[in-house]
Amino acid sequence: MSDLIKIIQERRSVRKYTDQEISEESLNTILEAVRWSPSWANTQCWEIVNVKDAMLRKQLQETIAPKNPATKAIVAAPILLALCAKLGTSGYYKDKVTTKFVDWFMYDLGLACQTLCLTAQSLGIGTVIVGLFDHNKAAEILKVPTGHEVVTLIPMGYPQKTGSAPKRREVSEFVHVDTF
Amino acid sequence: MSDLIKIIQERRSVRKYTDQEISEESLNTILEAVRWSPSWANTQCWEIVNVKDAMLRKQLQETIAPKNPATKAIVAAPILLALCAKLGTSGYYKDKVTTKFVDWFMYDLGLACQTLCLTAQSLGIGTVIVGLFDHNKAAEILKVPTGHEVVTLIPMGYPQKTGSAPKRREVSEFVHVDTF
Secondary structure, three states, X not given: OOHXXXXXXXXXXXXXXXXXOOOHHHHHHHHHHHHOOOOHHHOOXXXXXXXXXXXXXXXXXXXXXXXXXXXXXXXXXXXXXXXXXXXXXXXXXXXXXOOOOOOOHHHHHHHHHHHHHHHHHHOOOEEOOEOOOOHHHHHHHOOOOOOEEEEEEEEEEOEOOOOOOOOOOOHXXXXXXXXX | OOHHHHHHHHOXXXXXXXXXXXXXXXXXXXXXXXXXXXXXXXXXOEEEEEOOOHHHHHHHHOXXXXXXXXXXXXHHOOEEEEEEEEOOOOOEEOOEEOOOOOOOHHHHHHHHHHHHHHHHHHOOOEEOXXXXXXXXXXXXXXXXOOOEEEEEEEEEEOEOOOOOOOOOOOHHHHEEEOOO
16 A cells, blocks of 8 residues: 555544644645645635634634534644635636636635645644634634635644544445446 | 655646556556545545546537647546536535535535545556536536536546646745734
8 A cells, every 4th residue: 555545544534632733844844735736727726824823713613613523623723724715716717707616716725625634644643624614704803805715724733543434435336437 | 755745746737648558456546545535524425437438538528628728638548537526415414504605515526636636646647637618518428417516527647748837826925824
């Protein structure tokens, strides 16, 4: 099994972290990796906020349903990144919509997010992708400008323990030949 | 530089391929990797059509603007995958929309797509993500059922040559501290 396959298979949603800090160097490696993600016509619509301030973290926590299993991680994680997007570029050509899916920022942020999570995993750092929160309130807290959105919050840290993987469909269940 | 970083940085959009076939084993490795992608509450909305039939390839090619640089690849690539999504699951809780972004299939397909492209790259196989085509016509050609969408076409093969990377923004240009 190649290193990459191992990294892909061993990535988990990690919500509890040890006290070990993430070094500047490791964080830079992760952010540098995101830089090389592919995107619609290389539009690179991603923007990342590294939320360090405890008060801002607390406010972000309040945008999440208390029963969300990642609620504590928003405040407790050594690093909290907010993955944001510039709207109106990905999926557009000369400011015009080109496909039925209109803005492709969600697709491109997905690409960037997996780059981020796999690079973290390769350094032994756990991540969890949090998408269920009040996005308008979070954008206000992080002063996200008009024409941009905060899409996911990604707490990161060294895992306290490694859980088992949630079950996945078999390849034969999602692959079709010639037609769906 | 770790293997993963090298794979991430060396992945390119590859549109011209050698005659070398992609083995069953390599294709299975790539599809098996996709299986382990993360997704909204593990909903795994991805569906993949492996389009082998020459006539279907030709029809798909006609859904793409002739000046698209990937037009030839749709027919010529050793493998052509169509990345599809089931709607109404990712981003939903008990059939109800949970966030302002409504359906998260684009985000989850982005995650799956980067898993796919990086795994291919780790095997020396080039990919290009094609998103600009007539999605309704393509869905008709591939007999994609109601409640699903074909989102991207991904031609794959061993690269004829390796181009240079398009310029990327510096990390300092997209990373913000505490607020955007």
